[in-house]
Amino acid sequence: MRERDVNESPDHxxxxxxxxxxxxxxxRAYLAVVVVFVVEVSFFYFVSRFFS
Amino acid sequence: MxxxxxxxxxxxxxxxxxxxxxxxxxxxxxxxxxHGDSSIRWGTIGLSVMATQASAVTFLxxxxxxxxxxxxxxxxxxxxxxxxxxxxxxxxxxxxxxxVVTAYEYLGxxxxxxxxxLGAFLFLLQRGLAAGITIYAPAIILSAxxxxxxxxxxxxxxxxxxxxxxxxxxxxVSHTQKWQMAVILAGMAVxxxxxxxxxxxxxxxxxxxxxxxxxxxxxxxxxSFDFQRRYTFWSGTLGGFFLAxxxxxxxxxxxxxxxxxGSLAAxxxxxxxxxxxxxxxxxxxxLTGVMVFIFFQFEKPxxxxxxxxxxxxxxxxxxxxxxxxxxxxxxxxxxxxxxxxALTSALDAHSAPAIESAAKAVRQEQEKVEALRDxxxxxxxxxxxxxxxxxxxxxxxxxVLNYLPHGIIGLLIAVIFCAAMSSSASExxxxxxxxxxxxxxxxxxxxASDAHYLFASKLLTAAWGGVAISFxxxxxxxxxxxxxxxxxxSIFYGSILGIFLVAFFLRFVRGSxxxxxxxxSQALVLILxxxxxxxxxxxxxxxxxxxxxxxxxxxxxxxRARNLA
Numbered sequence: 001m002r003e004r005d006v007n008e009s010p011d012h013x014x015x016x017x018x019x020x021x022x023x024x025x026x027x028r029a030y031l032a033v034v035v036v037f038v039v040e041v042s043f044f045y046f047v048s049r050f051f052s
Numbered sequence: 053m054x055x056x057x058x059x060x061x062x063x064x065x066x067x068x069x070x071x072x073x074x075x076x077x078x079x080x081x082x083x084x085x086x087h088g089d090s091s092i093r094w095g096t097i098g099l100s101v102m103a104t105q106a107s108a109v110t111f112l113x114x115x116x117x118x119x120x121x122x123x124x125x126x127x128x129x130x131x132x133x134x135x136x137x138x139x140x141x142x143x144x145x146x147x148x149x150x151x152v153v154t155a156y157e158y159l160g161x162x163x164x165x166x167x168x169x170l171g172a173f174l175f176l177l178q179r180g181l182a183a184g185i186t187i188y189a190p191a192i193i194l195s196a197x198x199x200x201x202x203x204x205x206x207x208x209x210x211x212x213x214x215x216x217x218x219x220x221x222x223x224x225v226s227h228t229q230k231w232q233m234a235v236i237l238a239g240m241a242v243x244x245x246x247x248x249x250x251x252x253x254x255x256x257x258x259x260x261x262x263x264x265x266x267x268x269x270x271x272x273x274x275x276s277f278d279f280q281r282r283y284t285f286w287s288g289t290l291g292g293f294f295l296a297x298x299x300x301x302x303x304x305x306x307x308x309x310x311x312x313x314g315s316l317a318a319x320x321x322x323x324x325x326x327x328x329x330x331x332x333x334x335x336x337x338x339l340t341g342v343m344v345f346i347f348f349q350f351e352k353p354x355x356x357x358x359x360x361x362x363x364x365x366x367x368x369x370x371x372x373x374x375x376x377x378x379x380x381x382x383x384x385x386x387x388x389x390x391x392x393x394a395l396t397s398a399l400d401a402h403s404a405p406a407i408e409s410a411a412k413a414v415r416q417e418q419e420k421v422e423a424l425r426d427x428x429x430x431x432x433x434x435x436x437x438x439x440x441x442x443x444x445x446x447x448x449x450x451x452v453l454n455y456l457p458h459g460i461i462g463l464l465i466a467v468i469f470c471a472a473m474s475s476s477a478s479e480x481x482x483x484x485x486x487x488x489x490x491x492x493x494x495x496x497x498x499x500a501s502d503a504h505y506l507f508a509s510k511l512l513t514a515a516w517g518g519v520a521i522s523f524x525x526x527x528x529x530x531x532x533x534x535x536x537x538x539x540x541x542s543i544f545y546g547s548i549l550g551i552f553l554v555a556f557f558l559r560f561v562r563g564s565x566x567x568x569x570x571x572x573s574q575a576l577v578l579i580l581x582x583x584x585x586x587x588x589x590x591x592x593x594x595x596x597x598x599x600x601x602x603x604x605x606x607x608x609x610x611x612r613a614r615n616l617a
Contacts, residue, residue: 019317020317026140026141026320029320029324030137030140030141030324033133033136033137033324033327033328034133034134034137036133036327036328037130037133037134037327037331040331040332040335041130041273041285041331044123044126044272044273044331044335045272045273047261047265047270047272048123048265048270048271048272048273050265051261051262051264051265051266051270052265052266052268052270052271
């Protein structure tokens with residue numbers, strides 16, 4: 001059996017990606033966070049510009 | 053404050069402290085005490101992470117910052133979502149797989165014992181001092197404005213935290229933080245609603261926001277590449293990323309929060325909850341400060357918000373100058389109100405030229421007010437050269453105490469205490485755990501029973517509480533400590549983050565190389581700190597880069613040669 005590196009993520013073997021509620025996978029969850037960030041900054045920018 | 057305010061304040065604080073004690077007092081499990089209970093869900097972890105970061109200063113200073121400088125401070129948090137994603141992808145899986153209690157245990161497994169002790173020691177040094185300030189900062193402001201005894205205020209807020217944190221450990225901290233955060237969010241929402249309610253009846257929310265925009269207070273995003281500006285999109289995204297990465301990834305007071313649930317998914321969801329909600333929360337707190345600013349365009353605010361300090365100065369040699377400034381201020385404020393009314397009328401009429409002309413006049417009057425406030429600060433500095441003349445921390449609490457109804461005042465003071473207690477609980481919990489797990493167990497009593505370690509953990513958590521309270525009691529003798537602690541944090545964070553990034557990404561580097569690199573980086577940062585005037589935030593990046601590059605260089609040269617020999 002292959003010896004694990006101390007830094008190796010459990011995702012490599014345990015296939016946790018298949019069991020993420022709401023998003024389906026962690027990758028999609030992270031992508032959703034980035035999308036929300038873009039929406040939030042766009043909103044802040046809109047407020048800055050619209051009312052100035 | 054009236055009887056009902058005290059009832060709301062003490063009722064809230066007692067209820068949460070007793071809940072924390074009741075929920076955990078019969079638990080004798082060392083794992084639960086240090087690591088948390090596996091029943092803790094992601095929502096509790098998310099609120100716990102949020103409550104740890106949001107200290108009392110967040111709710112005292114942030115609205116005041118928006119009052120003075122607008123919404124630009126929100127950009128400081130732009131790097132946070134990306135840092136939390138990196139923590140979720142890289143840090144948490146490794147901490148979970150190795151089943152570590154502290155982040156520094158990982159350094160022991162990846163490198164060696166001396167590197168682990170170095171990381172833990174730097175954390176204890178920095179966070180031990182910060183815990184004192186977390187208790188001290190709100191106490192100095194509340195005692196000044198409410199006339200409370202400073203030492204009694206420090207003891208009151210400190211002892212509550214020490215009792216339930218010592219009693220229940222990580223589980224108690226997580227459960228109490230959930231309710232503290234609920235009180236904080238509810239209190240801030242009520243405060244925001246009350247500000248809108250206190251605006252003149254003919255001024256709508258949209259008009260208030262428009263006036264704020266015309267007065268330059270809604271400058272939330274700045275894409276310019278001007279390095280002189282304190283807050284821009286780029287500095288917030290890049291600088292904020294490194295700051296958040298070191299804080300959330302390597303600071304045990306946060307690591308302990310997201311490892312508390314026992315499941316990888318709960319920790320990750322708790323952090324992603326913060327990645328999504330932190331920006332709107334900061335935006336909302338800053339908007340509350342902007343609305344206080346708008347409220348004070350229609351209601352005359354004090355010329356200087358730290359009224360006790362101002363009143364003392366009016367009794368001394370500066371009395372004549374301050375009285376003259378007050379007279380000039382009264383006249384400027386009356387003129388500004390006329391211009392503000394002209395602006396709201398122009399906004400009603402949707403007349404672009406009239407709006408521009410009225411906005412320009414309002415801004416000119418505001419500049420006069422700010423110039424007068426600067427003159428007051430200079431005058432106060434002359435009266436007492438050692439005094440801190442910034443009064444932004446006093447803006448929001450002045451509004452709360454003078455313009456909100458009884459009961460709500462008690463709730464808002466409870467918000468400030470809850471924020472102080474939630475932050476210091478995490479700090480004491482992390483300090484106690486790190487001392488036991490990284491120092492006491494491996495160095496002093498390696499083979500004792502769980503019951504012994506549980507007792508030692510409680511004793512050391514209480515001891516750190518004693519250190520923090522003593523430091524806060526002593527701190528009133530020293531000026532400008534809050535800034536000193538911020539500087540202290542930046543001096544150490546860079547090296548600590550550097551050690552962890554080497555551990556994760558430079559797998560060929562071993563313990564001795566990173567240990568020497570971290571010590572060298574720390575020495576370099578300290579030399580630069582004492583000999584140059586580099587802005588202290590840069591030490592985060594500098595310390596990290598030096599550890600990364602020097603450890604790689606040493607491993608490839610000096611330590612490679614030694615290993616071959």
